[in-house]
Structure formats: structure tokens, C-alpha cells
Amino acid sequence: METIDTLINARxxxxxxxxxxxxxxxxxxxxxxxxxxxxxTSEAKQRYEAEEVIDRPRHAVMPGLVNAHTHAAMSLLxxxxxxxxxxxxxxxxxxxxxxxWVSAEFVADGTELAIAEMLRGGTTCFxxxxxFPDVVARTASRLGIRVCxxxxxxxxxxxxxxxxxxxxxxxxxxxxxxxxHPLVTTAFAPHAPYTVGxxxxxxxxxxxxxxxxxxxVHLHETAEEIRQSQERYGERPIERFHRLGLISPxxxxxxxxxxxxxxxxxxxxxxxNVVHCPESNLKLASGLCPVARLLKAGINVALxxxxxxxxxxxxxxGEMRTAALIGKLAADSAEALSARDVLRMATLNGARxxxxxxxxxxxxxxxxxxxxxxxxARLNTEPVYDPVSQIVYAAxxxxxxxxxxxxxxxxxxxxxxxxDEGAVLERTRSWQRLISESPER
Amino acid sequence: METIDTLINARxxxxxxxxxxxxxxxxxxxxxxxxxxxxxTSEAKQRYEAEEVIDRPRHAVMPGLVNAHTHAAMSLLxxxxxxxxxxxxxxxxxxxxxxxWVSAEFVADGTELAIAEMLRGGTTCFxxxxxFPDVVARTASRLGIRVCxxxxxxxxxxxxxxxxxxxxxxxxxxxxxxxxHPLVTTAFAPHAPYTVGxxxxxxxxxxxxxxxxxxxVHLHETAEEIRQSQERYGERPIERFHRLGLISPxxxxxxxxxxxxxxxxxxxxxxxNVVHCPESNLKLASGLCPVARLLKAGINVALxxxxxxxxxxxxxxGEMRTAALIGKLAADSAEALSARDVLRMATLNGARxxxxxxxxxxxxxxxxxxxxxxxxARLNTEPVYDPVSQIVYAAxxxxxxxxxxxxxxxxxxxxxxxxDEGAVLERTRSWQRLISESPER
Numbered sequence: 001m002e003t004i005d006t007l008i009n010a011r012x013x014x015x016x017x018x019x020x021x022x023x024x025x026x027x028x029x030x031x032x033x034x035x036x037x038x039x040x041t042s043e044a045k046q047r048y049e050a051e052e053v054i055d056r057p058r059h060a061v062m063p064g065l066v067n068a069h070t071h072a073a074m075s076l077l078x079x080x081x082x083x084x085x086x087x088x089x090x091x092x093x094x095x096x097x098x099x100x101w102v103s104a105e106f107v108a109d110g111t112e113l114a115i116a117e118m119l120r121g122g123t124t125c126f127x128x129x130x131x132f133p134d135v136v137a138r139t140a141s142r143l144g145i146r147v148c149x150x151x152x153x154x155x156x157x158x159x160x161x162x163x164x165x166x167x168x169x170x171x172x173x174x175x176x177x178x179x180x181h182p183l184v185t186t187a188f189a190p191h192a193p194y195t196v197g198x199x200x201x202x203x204x205x206x207x208x209x210x211x212x213x214x215x216x217v218h219l220h221e222t223a224e225e226i227r228q229s230q231e232r233y234g235e236r237p238i239e240r241f242h243r244l245g246l247i248s249p250x251x252x253x254x255x256x257x258x259x260x261x262x263x264x265x266x267x268x269x270x271x272x273n274v275v276h277c278p279e280s281n282l283k284l285a286s287g288l289c290p291v292a293r294l295l296k297a298g299i300n301v302a303l304x305x306x307x308x309x310x311x312x313x314x315x316x317x318g319e320m321r322t323a324a325l326i327g328k329l330a331a332d333s334a335e336a337l338s339a340r341d342v343l344r345m346a347t348l349n350g351a352r353x354x355x356x357x358x359x360x361x362x363x364x365x366x367x368x369x370x371x372x373x374x375x376x377a378r379l380n381t382e383p384v385y386d387p388v389s390q391i392v393y394a395a396x397x398x399x400x401x402x403x404x405x406x407x408x409x410x411x412x413x414x415x416x417x418x419x420d421e422g423a424v425l426e427r428t429r430s431w432q433r434l435i436s437e438s439p440e441r
Numbered sequence: 442m443e444t445i446d447t448l449i450n451a452r453x454x455x456x457x458x459x460x461x462x463x464x465x466x467x468x469x470x471x472x473x474x475x476x477x478x479x480x481x482t483s484e485a486k487q488r489y490e491a492e493e494v495i496d497r498p499r500h501a502v503m504p505g506l507v508n509a510h511t512h513a514a515m516s517l518l519x520x521x522x523x524x525x526x527x528x529x530x531x532x533x534x535x536x537x538x539x540x541x542w543v544s545a546e547f548v549a550d551g552t553e554l555a556i557a558e559m560l561r562g563g564t565t566c567f568x569x570x571x572x573f574p575d576v577v578a579r580t581a582s583r584l585g586i587r588v589c590x591x592x593x594x595x596x597x598x599x600x601x602x603x604x605x606x607x608x609x610x611x612x613x614x615x616x617x618x619x620x621x622h623p624l625v626t627t628a629f630a631p632h633a634p635y636t637v638g639x640x641x642x643x644x645x646x647x648x649x650x651x652x653x654x655x656x657x658v659h660l661h662e663t664a665e666e667i668r669q670s671q672e673r674y675g676e677r678p679i680e681r682f683h684r685l686g687l688i689s690p691x692x693x694x695x696x697x698x699x700x701x702x703x704x705x706x707x708x709x710x711x712x713x714n715v716v717h718c719p720e721s722n723l724k725l726a727s728g729l730c731p732v733a734r735l736l737k738a739g740i741n742v743a744l745x746x747x748x749x750x751x752x753x754x755x756x757x758x759g760e761m762r763t764a765a766l767i768g769k770l771a772a773d774s775a776e777a778l779s780a781r782d783v784l785r786m787a788t789l790n791g792a793r794x795x796x797x798x799x800x801x802x803x804x805x806x807x808x809x810x811x812x813x814x815x816x817x818a819r820l821n822t823e824p825v826y827d828p829v830s831q832i833v834y835a836a837x838x839x840x841x842x843x844x845x846x847x848x849x850x851x852x853x854x855x856x857x858x859x860x861d862e863g864a865v866l867e868r869t870r871s872w873q874r875l876i877s878e879s880p881e882r
Contacts, residue, residue, distance in 0.1 A: 078823075079830040083765075085775040117820040282766035283834070285775035312834035313821045318759070324524075325723035325763070326770075334526040334726035379558040380754045380838075382519075382866050383873030389520040393724070393753035397821075398839040425823050432824030 005407060006030040007050035009041045010061040010373065012387045016347050017362035020340035022387040028061060030369040033182075033407035037365055054402070058377035060387045062343070063362050064124025064146075064370040064403060065316035066350025068275045069216070069254045069304025071130045073102075073110030075117065076431045078308040086222050086284045094309060098131075101435060102159050107132040109427045111139045116419050117314045119145060121397035122372040124405045127252070127275075127304070127354050129189040129216055131160035134174050137184045143418050144410050146370065148354040150189030150216045151175065153204060155197050164200035168207070175211065182406060185354065187214035187252070192221070193229055193237035198244060205245045214250050214355050216275075217241075220263065221255040222286045238263045247272055252353045254304065255280075256294075257287030264290075264297065273300045273353040276345070278322045280306030291327045291345075292336035302350040303342065315397045320346050324392055339392035372411075373402040446848060447471040448491035450482045451502040451814065453828045457788050458803035461781035463828040469502060471810040474623075474848035478806055495843070499818035501828045503784070504803050505565025505811040505844065506757035507791025509716045510657070510695045510745025512571045514543075514551030516558065517872045519749040527663050527725045535750060539572075542876060543600050548573040550868045552580045557860050558755045560586060562838035563813040565846045568693070568716075568745070568795050570630040570657055572601035575615050578625045584859050585851050587811065589795040591630030591657045592616065594645060596638055605641035609648070616652065623847060626795065628655035628693070633662070634670055634678035639685060646686045655691050655796050657716075658682075661704065662696035663727045679704045688713055693794045695745065696721075697735075698728025705731075705738065714741045714794040717786070719763045721747030732768045732786075733777035743791040744783065756838045761787050765833055780833035813852075814843040 006029075013026035015038060027044035029037040039047065074094075081093035107130060118126060128136050129150035140147035151171025153164055161167040171188065178184040188204050190196040208215050220226060220237055229237045239262075241247050251272040259267075267274065276289045294301050303323055305314045320342040327337025351361025360370045374391060376382070378399055381390045403411035410417055447470075454467035456479060468485035470478040480488065515535075522534035548571060559567060569577050570591035581588035592612025594605055602608040612629065619625040629649050631637040649656050661667065661678055670678045680703075682688050692713035700708075708715065717730045735742050744764055746755045761783040768778025792802025801811045815832060817823070819840055822831045844852035851858050 076824060078835060079826045082827070082830045082834060083769075083776055083779040089775070113820065113823070120820055279766060282770050283775065285769040285773060285777075288770070308835070312830070315821065315837075318762075321759075322763070322766070325720060326767070328524075328726040329723050329729070329767075332726060334530075334724065335524055336726075338524040377866060379554065379561055379862065379865065380756065382554070382869045383517060383876075385520045385873065385877060386523070389523045389753070393523065394519060394749070396756075396837050396839055398837055421820065424820065425818060428823045432826065435824075436826060 001049045002047060004029050004031040004036065004048045004050050006052045006054065007044060007048050008054045008056060008061055008371070008373065009044070010056045011058050012060040013038060013363065014060055014062040014343070014388060015363040016063050016344055017364050020343050020388055022060065028363060028371060030407045033369055035363055035365050035367055035369050038363055056373050058375065059401065060374045060376055060391060061371055062374070063347040063360070064372050064405065065122050065346050066302065066354070066361060067118060067123045067126040067304055067314065067316055068252065068302035068350040068353050069277055069306055070114070070126050070128055070314060071307030072114035072126065072128050072136060073107040073130050074307035074309040075114040075314070076106060076110040076428065078312050080309060080435070082312070086286060087224060089284060089310065097435060100438060102131050104132050104135050106431070107135040108139055109431060111136050112143070113424055113428050114308065114314055115140060115143050115145050116416060116421060116424050119403050119410050119416060120400070121315050121317060122374070122400035122403060123314065123316050124370040124372065124403060125351065125354070125356070125360055127187065127216060131158050133171070137174065137178055141181065141183050144183070144405050144408050146183050146360065146405055148185045148187050148214070149174065150187050153188065153190045153200055154195050155200070156195070164196070168200065168203060172207065175213065185356065187216040187354065189216045192218040192225070193240060194225055201244050201246060208250055212250070214252055214353070215246060216252045216254065218255055219253040220258050223258050226258055236263065238266055242266050255286065256289045257281060259290060268297045268299060273302060275302045275304045275353060276323060277304045277306040278326050279319060280310045282326065283310055288326065288330045290330055291323065292331040295341065300349050300352050301345055302353040303345045316346050317391065317395055317397045320392050339389045342392055343388055369404050369407040371404045372400055375399045375401050442490045443488060445470050445472040445477065445489045445491050447493045447495065448485060448489050449495045449497060449502055449812070449814065450485070451497045452499050453501040454479060454804065455501055455503040455784070455829060456804040457504050457785055458805050461784050461829055463501065469804060469812060471848045474810055476804055476806050476808055476810050479804055497814050499816065500842065501815045501817055501832060502812055503815070504788040504801070505813050505846065506563050506787050507743065507795070507802060508559060508564045508567040508745055508755065508757055509693065509743035509791040509794050510718055510747055511555070511567055511569055511755060512748035513555035513567065513569050513577060514548040514571050515748035515750045516555040516755070517547065517551040517869065517876070519753050521750060521876070523753070527727060528665060530725060530751065538876060541879060543572050545573050545576050547872070548576040549580055550872060552577050553584070554865055554869050555749065555755055556581060556584050556586050557857060557862060557865050560844050560851050560857060561841070562756050562758060563815070563841035563844060564755065564757050565811040565813065565844060566792065566795070566797070566801055568628065568657060572599050574612070578615065578619055582622065582624050585624070585846050585849050587624050587801065587846055589626045589628050589655070590615065591628050594629065594631045594641055595636050596641070597636070605637070609641065609644060613648065616654065626797065628657040628795065630657045633659040633666070634681060635666055642685050642687065649691055653691070655693055656687060657693045657695065659696055660694040661699050664699050667699055677704065679707055683707050696727065697730045698722060700731060708740060709738045714743060716743045716745045716794060717764060718745045718747040719767050720760060721751045723767065724751055729767065729771045731771055732764065733772040736782065741790050741793050742786055743794040744786045757787050758832065758836055758838045761833050780830045783833055784829055810845050810848040812845045813841055816840045816842050
């Protein structure tokens, strides 16, 4: 018998690779932080002698969820301004609050709140875009969650950097610092076509090519963005990014509503990645991303919550549900975007978007043991004719009872192991008092 | 000081009437099952001597949620067949399963499962449409939840009745039995334009007028329904119902997608009620109900989950979120269908649709004490700049910690008082085994 660290015996295992079908009475074997085997439980018990055995007799085990687009620290601004369109929301509320409050401390506390919420709801990896990515990387690494820290670039100054050059040089420094880190990777993160000019984008593109680093950007979020780009550059944002060499397999294009045939063709030809943020797109009335069509064209489409200020939570289970529901609307077909499609988007496709497709996103031997366990024995998820369908269409995030990242158990029976929930909430309330009382509000 | 039964001291009270603004540090006084006062906590403590005092220092208290359209017993078929359009789903899966399995026992067990899920998630009143409404009424009454039992009518026979006349006569019997019941009311419930002919609809309309009873019907659910009606009757379903005298203030028209100007005008003129079921409409790709437009025209629009087989849960908090999000999409405006709009739809508008507008749906003196308490001190709902926004856009149903119906506490600190959750799940699994193994599946 082989000695291993952990054996999880589950009622169902949904490996995502090779497919999203639930395997009855299967077990996951973990050693050295990685999945080393997936077998029927009866067989696994004969093969392995585990230091820790975890029995989950009415639960589904699946890969951890990958939140492919968020602004973690913005959780401190959750609910500050709702029911407003993107530009009013940004210019009238979010940007003023950010320019008043964003600091290393704000980002540390906001990111910790976000990570606590994400781990509690089964997210094991997130792609972030925010100021002070050094703080984001440090916080994630300390708390044990996997992160792709976005090296943000903007034309205008912030508390983090004064110029596009400084954003980029600070970003490069961070990239170097985390080159070999087991949990932290980085991506270039130009904010959006309307906030970054051609020159920094060109420089960033060269760096991204040299370092083989993903480029994470808001793209085609609203009709207004496209109108502005046509006015200023005579090009749609995708055309402009194509001219700048940015439409490539390294691109993670976030939002992607308002797509014309030429936009689609450009993305398909380059094999770029798309990150769908359905709840944010709906809440800001930005538009619909044609997800079923993109998937059919072979595009890798991932799923993200966006920041909590425009969602207003970081709940990837809820986001899968919304994606499946509005995917059917966008395609005008109840068969479009099935439960299995969105489960893959929320796991493997997310990992691939971040360049981590060989490391996480599915439960296959050799990958990191980034896994979650969902209790389906609840009033809202019984009977269980199909566990995948129950997870996507009926489960709530509070049914996530265990979370492992790289084999480390970060949520155990519903309790966060490395976080003091009470302390996180206390710090959150301190920020709320400050921000609520400020005249900018 | 006045002696009362219960005093709930909350961080916020959201009364819904006169408005949906949260009142800081307010208390609800309950006596004889009814709300008798709503005051600032400091004042309430001086006015009342309560047998039971409940302090909820980081919680919002609001009216119980009213699920204005469901088929409770269908919870036993939750997840049986997903990602299919309405007619395939009905004819290929749901109707065959129902004709094989529906019985008084099926309805008793399925309704109990549904009520357990609904109470757990803050629903205090539901409008049902299913076979064996006598069993639905009895189960709801035993478990203490408020129900409007739909007296179903169909052209085709079922385990409950053989002919439209039998459906109606059994329905009338039930109506009489519950005439003065504190928890149970009834409504006529012709299934849909495509399943009930003119003759039974005419008889039903006369009875509804005589008894002043609501008429609860699926109407304009899909484009196909409209096409069929035009083919068979030469009229759109709303035109046909208008000809039959059914477009009236007693009408609760469920779904209402595919509305043309004349349809809208007819509904507005008659002051009929509309029940919006966004998740079911999305899941079956039925279409979008123009909710913001209906509200603007003065229509009373309520909210329902539909049955768990097409949703797949009975979560009214999630349904509010989906309604707000797709309401913005349908209206192409982020300002359309605010958090406050959907909160009112999910409470007061629901009560009005069932003819219970003077009895429940808001926390005003004289109404039944149908109230719920939501814990907002969670990782996903802090900070709290605006409690209404947090409830609609960020809270989960598991944050509902207390539920009262008519002053009786049915959920206390997250525990169902009159239900054995384990026994409910055991019976659910027995049905699952039977249904899974049947050749019809």
C-alpha cells in the first residue's frame, strides 16, 4: 500500500477532465500537495494508506472554483452605489471613493475580506486587477489561496503609481519577485481601452511576449466604450488591440459584450480567452456576452464575478447559475450553456485563461490538489438525480464545507482555518465607518 | 406599559410600507399574531412589556417573502430533466413522471419538502398550483405557513380529477372548507390557455366573480403558446382570455413574456396582476417579461420561483436578485428595477396578487406578523452601506435566521420548529429511488 497525505472518499467526484460527469463513490488521493489518483472508493482504500481520511458520504468533490476576474479589495465598497450604469457608477461614486481611500492598508484589508468570502464559497484561485498588486500577492500567499495578480496599468496616477512607466516598472518588479512561487503568478493588466493609451499598450505587449505573461483587460464592456473608441481612434477596441498586437492567445478579454462578426473572427483566429462576468454585466446594464456562440467557435470562455462593488458578491456558484440562465437567453435556446458547460467555465477554462491549465482547474493526477467539497444533503438540493445540475441550479455557497489549495485544507467543516472571521469583519466595519462619514460619499 | 407577546429589537427594520427604506434600530411589537407597533427600539422598550424579547443587533427584519407562483410538490422532481425547452421538458419528462407518480402521498411529501425549503429561506406565504390542493392546504396548515391553494383545472384527467367539472367541483368543496381559515385561502387555477378549453374557463370565470376569488394561470409563457392559440382560436391568449372575461383585477397572470402593445393595454386597463418568474423563464428559454415597463404602467407585479423542477430551487432571495438583474437587461437601463422595487415585488405585491394585501406583505400595524430576520454580519454582506441592497444583491438564503407566520416562530436561530429535517430528507430519498428506477425515466 502506498502512503499518502490525504484520502477524500466522496459520494460523487466530478473531475471536470476528461468530462463533467459525476463518478459515484470515488476517492481522491493527495500527496505532496498534488492529486495522485482518482479511483472508486473500494479500490482507493486498498491502494492507499492515508495520514488523513475524510469521508464525505453525501457530498460532491470537484475542482476548486477559479474566479477569472475580480477586484478583490473593492469588497470594502460593496453596496456603496447600486442600480447605476457603468460610467455614472465609476465617475460619480467608485473613482472618487478610490482616489480618497485606496492605500496599501485598504487593499490589504479589502483583499483579506474578499479572500475570506471566496474561500468560504469554494473559490481556490482568483485573477485580480487592482492597485497595490504587491499587497494582493502577499495577502493571498499568506492566506494560502492561489492568485494571478494583475499588474495594473493606467494613464492616470493613483496611490500605487504616477505614470504608465511607473505602473509597468513596479509590475515587472513584482513579476520577478514571484517568478517561482507555488501560489502566485502575475499578468499584465491594462485597465481598459478607454484608460490606457497606445504607447503603454505597445510597451506592455512587448513585455508580455517576452515573458509569456497573460494580458488581463476589460474589453468591449459597454456600447459607450465602443462609441468612444471609434470617435478617438477610428477603430473599435478589438480592432485597436489587434493593431497593437494584443489580440493573441495570451489575452484574457473580460466582458466582451457588443460583439460584431469581425470582432468574433478576430478573437477566434487569435485563440484569445474570454472572461464572462454575467452578474456585473447585468447589474450595470452593459450588455450580453454571446457565450454559447463563443464556446461553439472553440473559444476558451472563463467565468468571473467582477468586483463586489458591481455584483455584489464573490459567489462563483451563483455566478455559474446566472451564466447558465442568461446564456440560454442570449442563445434563445434552453439547451445552450448547460450545467456542465458552466461548471467547466468556472474551473478548467478559468485555469487555462490564467496560464494555469496544467496546474489546476480539474482533478487529474499531477495537478495541484485544489478541490472543494459540497454537501448536497440539504432541503434545497434533494433529491439528487444529477449532482452537476444540483450544484449549478440549486446549491448555495454555504453548502461548501471543505476547501483545499495545493493539498492544504483552508476550509474544514465550514470553518476558515487561517482566518479570524470576526477580526476580518471588525476591520471591514472600521473602513465602512470611515467611508460612510466622508464628505465624498 | 402594554403587555405583548413578542418584541423584536433589530439593527434595521424594512417595513416595505410606506416604503422600503431601512429604519435604524427599530423594533416590531407582536400581539395576538399581529403586528401592533413599529417604533425606535428605545421607545419600544418603554412602551412594551414582552413575554419574549428577541435581540437582533446586526440583522434586518422585514416582511416574510411571498412566493406568488410555485408547484410545491414538484420539488420531488427537482433536477430530473434540465437544460430543455418548455414543451420537451413537459411532454418528454415531467408529464410522464407525473402521470406515473402523482398521488396524495406524493403531493404530501413533495409539499412538505418544499415548505421546509421555503421556510428555511424566508418565505412565509406561497401561491400553489398542483394536483391534490386539499393535501397542499392541509400540509401548509399543519406546518404553519400561509398558502393560497390553487384549485387546478385541466381538460385532461389526472389522479386528482377526471374532467373539468370534477376539477371544479372538488375545488369548490375545498374553497368552502377553508373559507374562514387563518392560514389557507384558495384561488381558481386553470393550468394554461393550451390545456383548458373555453367552456370550463367560462364556468370558472362565473364562479370566480361570484366568490371574488383570484384566478391564477400560466399566461403568455412562450412564443409557441401564442402561436398555437392563434392557430386554434384565431386569438392571442390574452385576447381569448379577454373575450372570456378573465382579464380582470382578480387575474394573476404568470410569466407574461411576448407582450405586444395590445396585450399590455388590456392588462393595464383591467388592472390585472402579473407574476414574474425570472429563473424559470430563463431556464426554459421562454422569454423576458418587461417588468419595469409593467410597474411603470401601474401594474401590480409579484415574484415567484415556479416549481423546483424548472428553477431549480425555491429561493426567493435569489429570485429577487435575478429579477433585478434581468429587469435591467430587459429595460436596457441599470436604473430600472432597483433593489427596492424587487423587494416590494417579493412581499407586498405578492400579497396583493393573492388578495391578501390587507393581511400580509408589509410590517404595518394590524397585519399578521409574517416577518423574517436576516443576519447581515457575514463575509458576503459586509460592509453594510445599504441593507436593502445587501439583501437583494449579496445575501444568501442561509442568512435567514428567524421566521414568524402569524406571530408563530417557525424558524428559530436557523432551526425549523415544526419539521424534522432528517425525516423530510429520508422521505425525499425514498421517492428519488422509486422515480430513478422506474422505466419511464
